[in-house]
Amino acid sequence: MTTTPLMQSRLPRRHFLARCATCMAAGFVPSILFARQPPPPPAAPGALDLVDDLVAANRILAREGVVDAYGHVSARHTRATNRFLLSRSVAPELVTAADVMEYDLEGHAVSPAGRSSYLERFIHSEIYKARSDVNAIVHCHTPSIIPFGASTVRLQPIYLMSSFIAKGVPVFEIRDAGGMTDMLVSDGRLGRALAQVLADKPAALMRGHGAVVVGQTIPTVVGRSIYLDVNARLQAEAIALEGKVTYLDSEEARRWDAANGTYDRAWELWKRKAIPK
């Protein structure tokens, strides 16, 4: 076990040890340090903050109605970019640090220790493989987006908070990839098909199922998931008014994204409400 890189960080040793103890006591085994082969780079303290943020993301998404008992959120490992963190198979609202597991890009749990995995972890593994710019992924069944996934009407960005939609939100039709299935992206082949439809976009709807949302950081992917939901509801309402609707121009969206697309102020609020101190 190489602790040197950790010691080099700015995190005081005492603080680090306390956090390790907490994580281990809570059942979060930093498996990456013990994994036999191939030996990944040692975990950075960032990975511990990442676990905190990932737990927060689970709670926030549940509190904001993006996920119910189903759906999941993952984050790419800070240093071991061929690894990602994802909870064991449990409702997002109940996720604690002890539930967070490490996976490789084939969707194998590194140290399962008897914990069961989400059937659809291949959504995450295949997108991390295909998209080096993506560090966080949400899979959800948010009610408001289901009608758009089933309809020929496409999502359009109705206001600045959901401007990322201007980049395009394709619909994944699992029949194209797998014919008649049980609708689940439960193997690498279907995961790759989904990643191909997603391409370089920030999100894709999944017909009859839900959506996948990606981002560079956990706060970004959480913000996108929340405002994807709001946009779906508001676009439906705008259509029902039966007037002409003006959506964001892609140039307006690009400029807003460049300056403001990280949802930082919202992240602080969501976290405070989902995890009271």
Place this chain on the structure above:
Amino acid sequence: MTTTPLMQSRLPRRHFLARCATCMAAGFVPSILFARQPPPPPAAPGALDLVDDLVAANRILAREGVVDAYGHVSARHTRATNRFLLSRSVAPELVTAADVMEYDLEGHAVSPAGRSSYLERFIHSEIYKARSDVNAIVHCHTPSIIPFGASTVRLQPIYLMSSFIAKGVPVFEIRDAGGMTDMLVSDGRLGRALAQVLADKPAALMRGHGAVVVGQTIPTVVGRSIYLDVNARLQAEAIALEGKVTYLDSEEARRWDAANGTYDRAWELWKRKAIPK
């Protein structure tokens, strides 16, 4: 009173006695043990777990908005398959173990002990009689399903969580069975008419009234009731978008149901939120 089968179970004697005492103190008389004729098989410990689950189901359905002050949920007795458990006439949100009563398949309370019965208990008795595969039944007035019960537009499965709808959700028109009524299924004749319309389906809407949902287990019938509600809302939204809507294919639904249709992960979450420890 034959206690032998109970003693043979894996439940320690001390635990069993404590639970019996609790149930009896709370007013839940395991009447099946005392009933005169025909003598049913003795209650299994399963029946006690069933009471816990039935109380949980009542609270969950209230918390999730499936029922308000009206509506009820029952479960077939674990061993005495010609008996079922149903609360006395009280709002589901207030049901405790003490309110759970035992009924025969004619809708007679075995040991009422002065407690009043739901007027529409015949919904339950007649469906248990007609459907040996059904072990749990919900009757509800969930708002979202009322428009579909009153409309010529039929429910269709819009996503995997409500895939059971692909088997068909017929509409019970009480006028066909009883002409002008007070709308209530308050006797065996109307209960039989409803069971005939339900046939082998997982649910039926009742025009101007609500729905009946059935399943093999309590978690399944609770999950179906919750996602019947979600589906009704989402299908209405999809229709309002005025594009073409693609619903689940019956083969997709069949495959998902076979692998995942039990809502187990959700049941744990719902129970934890409805009955805090």
Place this chain on the structure above:
Amino acid sequence: MTTTPLMQSRLPRRHFLARCATCMAAGFVPSILFARQPPPPPAAPGALDLVDDLVAANRILAREGVVDAYGHVSARHTRATNRFLLSRSVAPELVTAADVMEYDLEGHAVSPAGRSSYLERFIHSEIYKARSDVNAIVHCHTPSIIPFGASTVRLQPIYLMSSFIAKGVPVFEIRDAGGMTDMLVSDGRLGRALAQVLADKPAALMRGHGAVVVGQTIPTVVGRSIYLDVNARLQAEAIALEGKVTYLDSEEARRWDAANGTYDRAWELWKRKAIPK
């Protein structure tokens, strides 16, 4: 002060005195006992229960979203049928026994004691004058009913819980009675015009304003107000489905009302949730 009728009641003297003390301490002066002319019959203990129920009704209507900061609920005095009880001018959610005042049928507060009155108390006074069958009245601005008050589309009973709508829910157009006004029913003349439009119906919508709902008892008028709201939402949803909609037949409604129209089971639940013990 004649206490004899009160003493004749089944309420033990000690209990009665304690409640009087509570009411008086809380500022509820049983003014009817002191009023000079015409001397009304002495208050029955029923009036004290009525205050409890009226406070509960205010809290329930706020909790269920029927009223926000505006709206009010009154009850006819149990024995002095030419008097009614109504809170001073305060948001329903904040009403306590101390806020309850007594009014005559001209809308005059019997013992205001410096407390201000709702501007629209004439809604109540004129309906009590015109409808001897009415013992409780709600005036509300419930959001869901506003579109129906403004539209040429009429409310119809979509399910058994709102069957009373089958008797008819006329729309009061204040322009017919008063031309251009500030929209408020703030005098006896406008109150009489509203009572005439209401006629013998259970409720009337008020264009650009809200509704008035009446009933024989407080639980009935509260239940009708709550399910008027639900019906408005569900009817709008049924219309949006664009199929043919079957509403309750007036004979079905009449039969249901006769047997079940009192919302007693719901009242117990609503009260328990609005006023925790």
Place this chain on the structure above:
Amino acid sequence: MTTTPLMQSRLPRRHFLARCATCMAAGFVPSILFARQPPPPPAAPGALDLVDDLVAANRILAREGVVDAYGHVSARHTRATNRFLLSRSVAPELVTAADVMEYDLEGHAVSPAGRSSYLERFIHSEIYKARSDVNAIVHCHTPSIIPFGASTVRLQPIYLMSSFIAKGVPVFEIRDAGGMTDMLVSDGRLGRALAQVLADKPAALMRGHGAVVVGQTIPTVVGRSIYLDVNARLQAEAIALEGKVTYLDSEEARRWDAANGTYDRAWELWKRKAIPK
């Protein structure tokens, strides 16, 4: 530092000093007393009440769903009419007295003390400059109003609570003023363009963004923001019914506004719920 005017007020010296201490301890520096040039009139105790009300307004708007993590509310300084109070850049739900800063009418913070400012403070500065009748301003992204900002369908007053809409709610199209932008009113030029579109109206929608609402007092602007939201939802529902809709006549609206447009009763309730004592 001139304290004389403050001492002349009706506020007892002891009370005033206590409140100053509280405010200063909390980080609210009454900067107006220290500002060098041009020396504004000394702050009145009213400014301290104003801070309380401004904090309450932030919490109320968050609680009522008018703002989420974004949006802001300001108030013109009671005596220094060329100054206004606005929180530092933080989610409205989290605002405390310590976050309230003072700005001049060019949008410069008088004593930032390291605190960051909302990018869109120019919405406030330019409207206060143009509208001497306005003492409070809300900027929000309330979901229900977004469809109306994007649609050719205009807001109309559907009931008395939102009668102010009868004065007109224009839509600000930022493309007219700035061509392709990042959608934010982040400088004086865009602020002036918005103020020009607002003209003498009580509110303006901002296409693809949200709205600005103005009023003579904080309770008025909060009430208008809340009922702008309700009106948007109800007007959309009325349109969906597909009957003919009758909106408030401008004369009805004018009369209601004159007598009742201050939302005082609601303000007391909102405050009590948003800031429990």
